[in-house]
Amino acid sequence: MAQAKGFAAQSATSPLAPFNFERRALRADDVAIEIDYCGVCHSDIHTAENDWGGSVYPVVPGHEIIGHVTAVGSDVSRFKVGDIVGVGCLVDSCKHCSACDDGLEQYCLNGFVGTYNGQDKIDGTITYGGYSDSIVVHERFVLSIPEALDPASAAPILCAGITTYSPLKHFGVKAGDKVGVLGMGGLGHMGVKFAKAMGAEVTIFTRSESKVAEAKKQGADHVVISTDPEQMAAVAGTFNYLLDTIPVQHDLNPYLNCLKYDGVHILVGLIEPMDPPVHAANLVLKRRVIAGSLIGGLPETQEVLDFCAEHGITCDVEMLAMQDINQAYERMKKGDVKYRFVIDMASLKNA
Amino acid sequence: MAQAKGFAAQSATSPLAPFNFERRALRADDVAIEIDYCGVCHSDIHTAENDWGGSVYPVVPGHEIIGHVTAVGSDVSRFKVGDIVGVGCLVDSCKHCSACDDGLEQYCLNGFVGTYNGQDKIDGTITYGGYSDSIVVHERFVLSIPEALDPASAAPILCAGITTYSPLKHFGVKAGDKVGVLGMGGLGHMGVKFAKAMGAEVTIFTRSESKVAEAKKQGADHVVISTDPEQMAAVAGTFNYLLDTIPVQHDLNPYLNCLKYDGVHILVGLIEPMDPPVHAANLVLKRRVIAGSLIGGLPETQEVLDFCAEHGITCDVEMLAMQDINQAYERMKKGDVKYRFVIDMASLKNA
Numbered sequence: 123m124a125q126a127k128g129f130a131a132q133s134a135t136s137p138l139a140p141f142n143f144e145r146r147a148l149r150a151d152d153v154a155i156e157i158d159y160c161g162v163c164h165s166d167i168h169t170a171e172n173d174w175g176g177s178v179y180p181v182v183p184g185h186e187i188i189g190h191v192t193a194v195g196s197d198v199s200r201f202k203v204g205d206i207v208g209v210g211c212l213v214d215s216c217k218h219c220s221a222c223d224d225g226l227e228q229y230c231l232n233g234f235v236g237t238y239n240g241q242d243k244i245d246g247t248i249t250y251g252g253y254s255d256s257i258v259v260h261e262r263f264v265l266s267i268p269e270a271l272d273p274a275s276a277a278p279i280l281c282a283g284i285t286t287y288s289p290l291k292h293f294g295v296k297a298g299d300k301v302g303v304l305g306m307g308g309l310g311h312m313g314v315k316f317a318k319a320m321g322a323e324v325t326i327f328t329r330s331e332s333k334v335a336e337a338k339k340q341g342a343d344h345v346v347i348s349t350d351p352e353q354m355a356a357v358a359g360t361f362n363y364l365l366d367t368i369p370v371q372h373d374l375n376p377y378l379n380c381l382k383y384d385g386v387h388i389l390v391g392l393i394e395p396m397d398p399p400v401h402a403a404n405l406v407l408k409r410r411v412i413a414g415s416l417i418g419g420l421p422e423t424q425e426v427l428d429f430c431a432e433h434g435i436t437c438d439v440e441m442l443a444m445q446d447i448n449q450a451y452e453r454m455k456k457g458d459v460k461y462r463f464v465i466d467m468a469s470l471k472n473a
Numbered sequence: 474m475a476q477a478k479g480f481a482a483q484s485a486t487s488p489l490a491p492f493n494f495e496r497r498a499l500r501a502d503d504v505a506i507e508i509d510y511c512g513v514c515h516s517d518i519h520t521a522e523n524d525w526g527g528s529v530y531p532v533v534p535g536h537e538i539i540g541h542v543t544a545v546g547s548d549v550s551r552f553k554v555g556d557i558v559g560v561g562c563l564v565d566s567c568k569h570c571s572a573c574d575d576g577l578e579q580y581c582l583n584g585f586v587g588t589y590n591g592q593d594k595i596d597g598t599i600t601y602g603g604y605s606d607s608i609v610v611h612e613r614f615v616l617s618i619p620e621a622l623d624p625a626s627a628a629p630i631l632c633a634g635i636t637t638y639s640p641l642k643h644f645g646v647k648a649g650d651k652v653g654v655l656g657m658g659g660l661g662h663m664g665v666k667f668a669k670a671m672g673a674e675v676t677i678f679t680r681s682e683s684k685v686a687e688a689k690k691q692g693a694d695h696v697v698i699s700t701d702p703e704q705m706a707a708v709a710g711t712f713n714y715l716l717d718t719i720p721v722q723h724d725l726n727p728y729l730n731c732l733k734y735d736g737v738h739i740l741v742g743l744i745e746p747m748d749p750p751v752h753a754a755n756l757v758l759k760r761r762v763i764a765g766s767l768i769g770g771l772p773e774t775q776e777v778l779d780f781c782a783e784h785g786i787t788c789d790v791e792m793l794a795m796q797d798i799n800q801a802y803e804r805m806k807k808g809d810v811k812y813r814f815v816i817d818m819a820s821l822k823n824a
Contacts, residue, residue, distance in 0.1 A: 229734035383580035405765025414756025
């Protein structure tokens with residue numbers, strides 16, 4: 123066991139505050155990591171505040187972790203002390219079901235273990251995430267960070283990045299396809315970069331005229347104001363894919379109408395009922411598809427890190443001191459961040 | 474122009490009754506067909522009774538047409554007098570858009586022309602369907618009926634058959650897959666036959682214990698009583714595909730939960746809002762897909778006819794005299810037909 127410092131929520135309503143705890147002793151296949159950076163995901167807020175239920179306090183959030191290896195267990199072969207590594211949303215799974223065999227640990231038939239608020243499969247303890255100075259993780263769930271990537275801005279690739287890359291890849295986005303991106307936050311802005319790198323013609327859908335310049339700056343070829351019926355009608359039936367990162371309930375029907383036949387509407391942000399209901403005719407009459415997708419497995423997470431290094435893709439980040447996390451949450455709730463906060467964990471030493 | 478006899482609804486509330494009209498004069502690329510059999514589809518009732526709006530009276534329903542060629546236009550190359558042929562749900566499309574170029578006339582970007590209650594692209598007249606002694610159709614929309622098929626029981630392949638075959642094929646059902654079929658009517662019973670012929674392990678979902686024997690008789694390997702939570706829980710996460718032929722609103726969520734990760738829920742019967750709303754988590758957490766599919770294009774409709782001939786697949790039919798159509802509609806509304814009525818058009822001569 124090793125002493126660890128972190129920030130935790132002690133209840134659904136308390137602000138995050140310093141929290142001392144113990145990290146588990148190194149198992150044979152474990153990697154010990156000193157954390158340098160941790161991205162801040164909306165899921166962190168939802169779990170800290172128990173929006174989805176099931177939060178077990180204290181909650182130490184954080185699943186966009188970049189650090190360096192400080193020790194490895196006796197059976198670890200892929201990493202050595204000093205390596206720059208990452209840990210994303212998963213720290214364990216059963217490792218022997220068909221999903222795990224396919225490198226789809228996020229769909230593990232026996233349940234994956236989340237990086238925080240998960241339950242360790244061996245000792246039953248609740249997992250603590252990356253708002254801390256260190257973490258101990260099974261080597262299968264540790265990623266190599268390519269040298270070409272800036273470590274701080276690479277952090278959000280581990281959640282926001284893989285969440286958008288994986289479905290674009292899985293559902294077959296290719297050069298020349300028309301891809302629409304709904305929502306321009308941490309996920310959406312990464313989706314634009316990936317779709318562009320895959321050769322697609324990318325349109326950002328936004329509710330507000332005020333975001334057009336920013337959307338263009340993000341690399342979008344076109345912008346559609348989704349609240350303008352004329353603009354929506356002008357693009358009816360033209361998209362091959364819509365990457366929907368909107369995290370709150372919204373009417374999918376006007377967007378589905380923008381898809382060509384065989385078009386795919388990919389949900390990565392919504393985990394609530396699709397209300398107002400989707401009209402089945404919007405699918406049946408044009409063989410359209412609504413799909414969901416959850417982060418990505420370990421092989422694909424390594425793939426997206428390598429893809430980012432190769433294509434010079436980074437997340438747009440705003441650096442944050444650990445002590446300012448509660449203000450950061452307030453700003454995120456208002457959508458006031460371009461596009462991801464990343465905690466510089468050096469700040470924790472002074473906390 | 475040629476005199477034709479048929480049965481038509483003159484209003485949303487009137488019963489179908491004898492109706493004399495004129496079929497168009499043969500165009501250069503037209504095939505004239507004397508109709509021998511016509512299947513009775515639920516869409517016939519919906520259009521006759523204006524359930525979907527847009528019905529233009531008189532309505533002569535019928536789009537599962539089998540007959541023989543009586544004349545061909547000067548440019549027709551694929552058919553000759555005497556050939557046994559079929560006409561399904563479509564009689565025209567633009568024939569030059571990307572969908573038509575791909576043989577997906579049902580998704581024609583400029584709109585297909587339905588076999589009845591459609592509008593002819595050349596003279597603007599409303600199309601009259603197969604409840605009649607003859608029809609005149611562009612040769613592209615005429616199918617060859619393989620000799621090995623019994624013409625009467627082949628009729629429903631042209632709608633019920635292609636509607637279920639097309640998505641099973643398109644979404645990739647293969648040997649060893651687990652396929653669930655929801656609804657055991659004209660579409661569902663064909664879906665079971667196709668999924669079995671593709672090598673899948675097939676489960677019929679039914680609400681009633683009383684249908685178990687019939688489901689097994691239809692070739693299902695297993696039956697799940699969908700109203701029994703224990704039976705539903707026992708198959709959670711196990712299906713690769715669900716072919717959903719239920720034509721009325723129903724809760725998709727319990728069925729989605731039966732799909733494995735990457736499972737596909739295919740809608741072919743529902744054309745109303747998906748209410749109660751689908752919970753997005755049921756898609757996102759397992760990368761599941763909800764897809765819709767509409768009949769099939771002409772090449773695939775020929776393919777399913779050939780597939781049926783090769784695999785000895787026929788539709789279970791109950792033969793009907795044209796004069797009994799109104800009673801047949803009443804029985805269909807109660808689900809009292811195993812599994813498709815087919816009108817023997819010889820009866821029309823005496824009507």
